[in-house]
Amino acid sequence: MDNDYEGTNAGRCHRANFKDAPAIQAMETAMTQWQLTLRDTGKPRYIEIAETIHADIEAGTLKPGDRLPSQRKVAQQVGVDFTTVSRGYAEAVKRGYIESFVGRGTFVRELSEEREAPDPRRAVEEDPMMNMPPEPDDPDLIAQMEQGLRHVSANLVPLLRYQSVTGSLQDREIAGRWMAENGFEVAPEQLAITPGAHASVHAVLSHLSESGPTVLCEAVTYPGIRAIAAQLGVHLIGVEMDAHGILPDALDRAIGTHWPSAVYLNPTLQNPGTYTMPADRREQVADILRRHEIPLIEDDACCFVASDAPLPISRLIPDLGWHIAGLSKCFGAGLRLALTTVPEGQAKGRFAQVLQASNVMTSPISAALMSRWVEDGTARALQSFVRQAAAQRQALARDLLKGCDIRGQDEAFNVWLTLPQGTSRAEVMGRMANRQIGLMPSDAFTVMGSPAEAMRVCLGGPITKTQLAEDLTELRDAVLNKVWVG
Numbered sequence: 001m002d003n004d005y006e007g008t009n010a011g012r013c014h015r016a017n018f019k020d021a022p023a024i025q026a027m028e029t030a031m032t033q034w035q036l037t038l039r040d041t042g043k044p045r046y047i048e049i050a051e052t053i054h055a056d057i058e059a060g061t062l063k064p065g066d067r068l069p070s071q072r073k074v075a076q077q078v079g080v081d082f083t084t085v086s087r088g089y090a091e092a093v094k095r096g097y098i099e100s101f102v103g104r105g106t107f108v109r110e111l112s113e114e115r116e117a118p119d120p121r122r123a124v125e126e127d128p129m130m131n132m133p134p135e136p137d138d139p140d141l142i143a144q145m146e147q148g149l150r151h152v153s154a155n156l157v158p159l160l161r162y163q164s165v166t167g168s169l170q171d172r173e174i175a176g177r178w179m180a181e182n183g184f185e186v187a188p189e190q191l192a193i194t195p196g197a198h199a200s201v202h203a204v205l206s207h208l209s210e211s212g213p214t215v216l217c218e219a220v221t222y223p224g225i226r227a228i229a230a231q232l233g234v235h236l237i238g239v240e241m242d243a244h245g246i247l248p249d250a251l252d253r254a255i256g257t258h259w260p261s262a263v264y265l266n267p268t269l270q271n272p273g274t275y276t277m278p279a280d281r282r283e284q285v286a287d288i289l290r291r292h293e294i295p296l297i298e299d300d301a302c303c304f305v306a307s308d309a310p311l312p313i314s315r316l317i318p319d320l321g322w323h324i325a326g327l328s329k330c331f332g333a334g335l336r337l338a339l340t341t342v343p344e345g346q347a348k349g350r351f352a353q354v355l356q357a358s359n360v361m362t363s364p365i366s367a368a369l370m371s372r373w374v375e376d377g378t379a380r381a382l383q384s385f386v387r388q389a390a391a392q393r394q395a396l397a398r399d400l401l402k403g404c405d406i407r408g409q410d411e412a413f414n415v416w417l418t419l420p421q422g423t424s425r426a427e428v429m430g431r432m433a434n435r436q437i438g439l440m441p442s443d444a445f446t447v448m449g450s451p452a453e454a455m456r457v458c459l460g461g462p463i464t465k466t467q468l469a470e471d472l473t474e475l476r477d478a479v480l481n482k483v484w485v486g
Contacts, residue, residue: 034062036074044466045080049088054097057108068098068106093139100139123462128438131271131413132461133305133329134389141381148372152365159364165356166348167193167367174371175339178379179325182304184312186323186341192348193362193370194355196336197301197326202228203355204297204322204340205262209234212261215297216254218246219448222271222299223440225264226447236264238448243407245270245277248284255292262295268309269302272445272456274412279310286316293320295343301326305386305411318344327370329413330383335366387411393459393468400472404479406457413460419453419479428455431478436463437471 034056038048056062069077071085078085089106092098095118100106136142152159167175172188179186194200205215205228217225219238229236237258240250245267254260265285267277277285289296298314303325314321323341331337342348373379391410398408401415408415419425425441432439438458442451457475459468 034066034069036069036078038078045084046087046091049074049078049085050091050095050097053088053092054095057097062108064108064110066108068108070105090137090139094137094142126462128436128458128461128463129440130333130438130461131329131456131458132333133386133413134393134460135332135462136382136385138385141378141385144376144378144381145373148369148376148378151372152368155368156365159368161364163361163364165352165359165361167362168364171367171371174374178374179339181380184303184315184323184325184341186339190342190344190348192340192342192351192355193367194338194340195359195362195366196328197299197324197338198224198228199336199355199359200322200324200338200340201225201264201297201299202232202358203351204324205229205234205264206232206354206358207351208262208295208297210261212259214258214260215262215264216251216258216260217264217447218266218270218273220273220442220445221264221447222266222301223444225266225299226444236447238446240448241273243273243275244281245275246285248281248288251285252288255288255294260294262297263289264297264299265313266299266301267313268300268306269409269412271301272414272416272440274407274409274414274416276306276309276409277313282310282313283316286313289313289320290317296321298323299326300324302329302412304330304383305390306409307387307411314341314343319346330386331370331373331379332382335370337362337366337370390460393465396465396469397457397459397472400469401476401479404476414456414458417455417457417475417479419455423453423479425451425453425455428475428478432471432475435471435474436467437475438463439475 036049036052038045038052041048053062071089072082075082075085089098089100093100096109098106099109136145169188171193172191175193176186176188176191194203201224209215209232213233214235214237215229216237216239218241220241221238226236237254237260239254240247246265251263267282269276296314296317298312298321300312300323303309303312304327312321312323314323320343322343325339327335327337327339342351373382390413394408394410394412394415397406397415401417405418405420406415419428429439429441438461440456442454445456463471
């Protein structure tokens with residue numbers, strides 16, 4: 001049989017068995033007869049495309065196995081651009097209505113393969129005030145993530161049991177490989193998998209504050225440490241900082257004055273300042289802590305997001321540094337996992353006891369999903385997506401907030417906005433009420449001195465780039481234009 005015949009429809013039917021031939025013919029017929037008729041709902045066109053496909057499936061106009069027309073053909077029929085149709089098909093794939101195969105086309109999903117329909121109630125719970133990573137929107141990546149959940153489902157019963165508070169040996173070994181891939185070598189016996197960076201910070205601070213109630217930190221720092229310290233009765237003292245982080249001389253003086261039980265730092269894509277402390281500054285800080293023998297709590301929530309961060313400070317003082325490598329910023333906040341390295345020469349026992357008292361254990365289901373994603377390459381794909389999407393949103397913010405005083409880094413999820421003289425954060429917050437973009441005033445971050453007229457502007461989370469662009473434009477107007485309408 002020659003190759004020309006093999007490439008024809010007749011050739012394909014000949015290769016298929018007798019039972020398959022009618023199915024192939026039905027697919028070809030459906031591809032030529034079905035036409036997309038959009039309903040004007042006021043929603044984005046790509047959403048209307050996905051919802052119309054679903055409505056036609058429910059009405060029986062489209063049946064399982066039917067092949068849809070090419071995206072280009074639909075674009076010509078409906079009179080919209082190709083990109084809109086492509087997004088509409090991708091949304092329909094994401095919702096489980098259809099599936100695409102390279103070289104074969106796009107088909108209505110077979111009933112036997114139909115996915116669990118998304119529960120719309122699960123999509124309404126979000127906290128825009130949190131600094132979240134951009135959410136995946138690539139159907140192939142989402143399908144890859146879902147494959148990991150199928151692995152978890154196949155092992156569900158044993159994963160529902162009580163297990164080690166710091167994660168199983170298997171999961172810690174896999175986590176150690178992930179850390180090694182990212183330049184962090186750690187022995188499994190020094191590594192603990194915890195229910196998120198917040199839980200790790202709480203447990204480490206509880207442990208270290210037994211030797212004293214005072215902890216030093218950046219003057220403007222992550223709000224979570226303020227909440228944890230208040231709960232534990234720990235007195236936080238802010239130390240002067242510049243655009244590269246905490247000032248070494250100021251840190252040295254503060255240690256000599258207050259003799260803290262620990263120093264807390266967030267040196268990589270710092271929340272909210274977005275800076276990454278350079279290598280020479282990290283070495284200076286490490287030298288000071290070593291000389292005074294002061295433990296370090298290094299909250300490295302974005303260490304898997306930043307592609308060019310220097311060696312962690314805790315690696316320079318392995319007997320004093322607690323390194324907390326968060327996974328939420330890379331894999332998604334709902335996973336609630338962090339990889340905590342206990343300093344050399346210290347047993348994990350006391351840390352595990354404190355962690356168990358407040359959290360019982362790390363979820364084996366979450367840990368199993370993390371391990372699967374590391375083993376099958378999903379973790380690396382997610383990391384690549386988050387880095388690229390964050391850089392795109394940073395570029396958007398730089399473009400749309402021209403004239404405003406902002407500080408950001410390509411892989412950060414926010415910018416730090418300093419307001420012009422005469423403009424208050426309360427005024428801007430008021431004008432931006434009911435917008436989807438997440439804004440948080442400087443009050444939440446300030447440990448030392450009076451809060452500046454500044455705010456954190458979040459760029460990630462479920463907000464689309466289109467909505468983000470609208471909100472950033474409105475924010476620029478709120479900052480630079482004082483006209484109120486009402």
